[in-house]
Amino acid sequence: MTELEKMGAAAKAAERELACASGIIKDRALSAISSALIENSGVIIDANRLDFENAAAQGYTAALLDRLRLDEGRIKGMADSITEIIAANDPVGRVISGSVRPNGLKIEKVTVPLGVIAVIFEARPNVTADAASLCLKAGNAVILRGGKEAINSNRAITEIMRNAIKNEGLPADCIQLVGNTSRESANELMKLNEYVDVLIPRGGAGLIRAAVENSTVPVIKPGTGNCHVYVDRSADIDMAAKIVFNAKTSRPSVCNACESLLLHRDIAEMALIAIKARLDEKNVEIRGDEIACTLVEDCVPACEEDWGREYLDYTISIKVVNNINEAVEHIAKYGSGHSECIVTSDYQAAQLFMQSVDAAAVYVNASTRFTDGGEFGYGAEIGISTQKLHARGPLGLESLTSEKYLVFGSGQIR
Amino acid sequence: MTELEKMGAAAKAAERELACASGIIKDRALSAISSALIENSGVIIDANRLDFENAAAQGYTAALLDRLRLDEGRIKGMADSITEIIAANDPVGRVISGSVRPNGLKIEKVTVPLGVIAVIFEARPNVTADAASLCLKAGNAVILRGGKEAINSNRAITEIMRNAIKNEGLPADCIQLVGNTSRESANELMKLNEYVDVLIPRGGAGLIRAAVENSTVPVIKPGTGNCHVYVDRSADIDMAAKIVFNAKTSRPSVCNACESLLLHRDIAEMALIAIKARLDEKNVEIRGDEIACTLVEDCVPACEEDWGREYLDYTISIKVVNNINEAVEHIAKYGSGHSECIVTSDYQAAQLFMQSVDAAAVYVNASTRFTDGGEFGYGAEIGISTQKLHARGPLGLESLTSEKYLVFGSGQIR
Numbered sequence: 093m094t095e096l097e098k099m100g101a102a103a104k105a106a107e108r109e110l111a112c113a114s115g116i117i118k119d120r121a122l123s124a125i126s127s128a129l130i131e132n133s134g135v136i137i138d139a140n141r142l143d144f145e146n147a148a149a150q151g152y153t154a155a156l157l158d159r160l161r162l163d164e165g166r167i168k169g170m171a172d173s174i175t176e177i178i179a180a181n182d183p184v185g186r187v188i189s190g191s192v193r194p195n196g197l198k199i200e201k202v203t204v205p206l207g208v209i210a211v212i213f214e215a216r217p218n219v220t221a222d223a224a225s226l227c228l229k230a231g232n233a234v235i236l237r238g239g240k241e242a243i244n245s246n247r248a249i250t251e252i253m254r255n256a257i258k259n260e261g262l263p264a265d266c267i268q269l270v271g272n273t274s275r276e277s278a279n280e281l282m283k284l285n286e287y288v289d290v291l292i293p294r295g296g297a298g299l300i301r302a303a304v305e306n307s308t309v310p311v312i313k314p315g316t317g318n319c320h321v322y323v324d325r326s327a328d329i330d331m332a333a334k335i336v337f338n339a340k341t342s343r344p345s346v347c348n349a350c351e352s353l354l355l356h357r358d359i360a361e362m363a364l365i366a367i368k369a370r371l372d373e374k375n376v377e378i379r380g381d382e383i384a385c386t387l388v389e390d391c392v393p394a395c396e397e398d399w400g401r402e403y404l405d406y407t408i409s410i411k412v413v414n415n416i417n418e419a420v421e422h423i424a425k426y427g428s429g430h431s432e433c434i435v436t437s438d439y440q441a442a443q444l445f446m447q448s449v450d451a452a453a454v455y456v457n458a459s460t461r462f463t464d465g466g467e468f469g470y471g472a473e474i475g476i477s478t479q480k481l482h483a484r485g486p487l488g489l490e491s492l493t494s495e496k497y498l499v500f501g502s503g504q505i506r
Numbered sequence: 507m508t509e510l511e512k513m514g515a516a517a518k519a520a521e522r523e524l525a526c527a528s529g530i531i532k533d534r535a536l537s538a539i540s541s542a543l544i545e546n547s548g549v550i551i552d553a554n555r556l557d558f559e560n561a562a563a564q565g566y567t568a569a570l571l572d573r574l575r576l577d578e579g580r581i582k583g584m585a586d587s588i589t590e591i592i593a594a595n596d597p598v599g600r601v602i603s604g605s606v607r608p609n610g611l612k613i614e615k616v617t618v619p620l621g622v623i624a625v626i627f628e629a630r631p632n633v634t635a636d637a638a639s640l641c642l643k644a645g646n647a648v649i650l651r652g653g654k655e656a657i658n659s660n661r662a663i664t665e666i667m668r669n670a671i672k673n674e675g676l677p678a679d680c681i682q683l684v685g686n687t688s689r690e691s692a693n694e695l696m697k698l699n700e701y702v703d704v705l706i707p708r709g710g711a712g713l714i715r716a717a718v719e720n721s722t723v724p725v726i727k728p729g730t731g732n733c734h735v736y737v738d739r740s741a742d743i744d745m746a747a748k749i750v751f752n753a754k755t756s757r758p759s760v761c762n763a764c765e766s767l768l769l770h771r772d773i774a775e776m777a778l779i780a781i782k783a784r785l786d787e788k789n790v791e792i793r794g795d796e797i798a799c800t801l802v803e804d805c806v807p808a809c810e811e812d813w814g815r816e817y818l819d820y821t822i823s824i825k826v827v828n829n830i831n832e833a834v835e836h837i838a839k840y841g842s843g844h845s846e847c848i849v850t851s852d853y854q855a856a857q858l859f860m861q862s863v864d865a866a867a868v869y870v871n872a873s874t875r876f877t878d879g880g881e882f883g884y885g886a887e888i889g890i891s892t893q894k895l896h897a898r899g900p901l902g903l904e905s906l907t908s909e910k911y912l913v914f915g916s917g918q919i920r
Contacts, residue, residue, distance in 0.1 A: 501872025
């Protein structure tokens, strides 16, 4: 048995015990983790300093160093997130549906844990506590495989969590960390079908692509977002400007930020005056099609590539369309299926857009920035899925469960 | 563009039209397919004769020849299955959940089609009409890739279906058949992520394994069944004998048939007398552990391999256990997560078994043979899933849908 196979077998054994643990026991274990992280923040910070110094010595960028760094405040943040997870309802054991069949069989479909979840992530060490806590709440054992930059921090956090849950009577192996941070360990994890039920890659596009291409274990993947706002002929222009400004600039680096603006030609000129005025507040660069460039000063002509790009920055592409169908077609061609918005006052246009646009979330008259577990009322999230299988949209605790049929009989045969 | 990429692009385009089609239009198209199959049964039978003669000339087994053969009766069966699909509720557009958020955003989660589904199947040509109709009802375009043995039959059926739906105003490319039946075409389909949303392998263990190992497209896979019946100390012995007999012998070749019997030691001797009497009616071969072999005449000693086998035949393995926990452990080790049954009169034993056994369906006092779309009240099914992602248990029409969030705002920003 390889090291990872041993971890897989240990996770499976732990998971069977965890799957039968009551909500009270799981919440007590989470509470113990939360407290232990605060109590041992000195140990975590010492380990994190090692990671930080190694990374700094290797000339990592300021942005990456910032993501790597842990201090009292960030550890408090990790502990607080766990408190929120404790407050959430137990996602396990919920009766999804049920019926009594004509032969008297009583059939119930209930939620159960997925089993063993492998989470592959990159530099941010707070994912360690976050992912482990979400998995634990849903009754799953987790095998964590973080990035090499954060290995000392991840080790310290994992040890603290394992001790905490062991003290509460749960198997320590509900939470395990892969010590080997080579690409090989990630690849082996992606093929560990005998022990791992689901793989979640949490990181950049490269990691997610590698998981899709190589994993024989079923994958739940967070998606990228090339989100559009389409301003219809009938739109309230002030509302449109407010929504575009918010969707583009409130946090440009996230996947639910707007990357592209589509304007109905009849209102394009008027709308652009209002929208440009707001975007200028944040010096947003505009890349427009031919018509947009005649209407906007300082407009950079957009090339084909611009329509498909996720800028994640203060840049937006703008295209003028002849009608709503052209907008829908454009989104079908270039969108990533994340979040799409129409600003309109027209009932038929709203209905058509909602029906025709294929995305995890379709908005009428609201910012795309709302696609988020917290905003949707689900609490903590693992990411936002753009895949169509299993879970689409914000991945809450429910997405970490599977289902099982319970059939209550009295001797029925077929 | 390769041939398959062209088919993928055509399917995507067709699917966007189909996704917006009303239930009435889809049901009319299905009805047209059903009628056309009957009207053109001569054409289908002629094409099938070619396949049959080719296969016979190549020395295929009688079993395979039988699966390949179509006659008036079987074509009528195909048409009747479609009538059942028409009778089912439209799985698309169902509101799964909804809420109004504190900021006034109204959020609805609704079912939508998966998109483009590729179905890879083997010798049985009736799967062509069956899979296409299920996909169509759920608003999905389908790319069918059948086995080479049935290519002429599949071509004839597909052409009839395409014409039928075109006459009803739906794009013919909602249903396409891959003409190339080489292994390469299957492999290419498994990697056609740009156009194919979901892959369903319908066939033997080899095909399913190949799909899991090679597919970068997300897979919904029917599973194999190594189903157990555990007869608890408190069991009603007559009921146990009736259930074991039904689960083992009513149709041994299917995945929900019982393959292994576990007996509590306190009732093993008595139970075996009753059970053996029933199994003898069908000359079921018994492979037992040491104790079972002392209790049963003509018992073949079971080897380690027997515990994990799906016999799909009149053979059963029998093991005597010391208590319910040993039964649960045995099932966790050897079961395939399909259907597991306890026969008991003890409340705590029933609860423990249901909670601890991890399978798609867990039964108390009823035959495992009930794990079936029809028996569960779902109508037609694509198979029975033992995977934990997306859908587990009988795969009804609902499992051919994804979901989407509709967000109704009035200018909300974040």
